[in-house]
Amino acid sequence: MKKNISCPCGERIVGEDEDDLVEKTQQHLRENHPGHEYTRDQILFMAY
Structure with a gap:
């Protein structure tokens, strides 16, 4: 299950x-x- 994503602006979303x-x-x-x-x-494609 993917629960993390990093925005190019530097924000990490969990x-x-x-x-x-x-x-x-x-x-x-x-x-x-x-x-x-x-x-x-x-979004889920870019998430990890």
């Missing part, structure tokens, strides 16, 4: 599970990178 990771990543994108949206599959 979720309790894949659903939490996707939610936190999408929230980070909305707040810090407006206009950059990724699907669940795209």
Whole structure:
């Protein structure tokens, strides 16, 4: 199960599970990178 992702801005996002990771990543994108949206599959592809 993938629970970590590193944003190119330097932010490391950690979720309790894949659903939490996707939610936190999408929230980070909305707040810090407006206009950059990724699907669940795209996020999990980049996660580790």
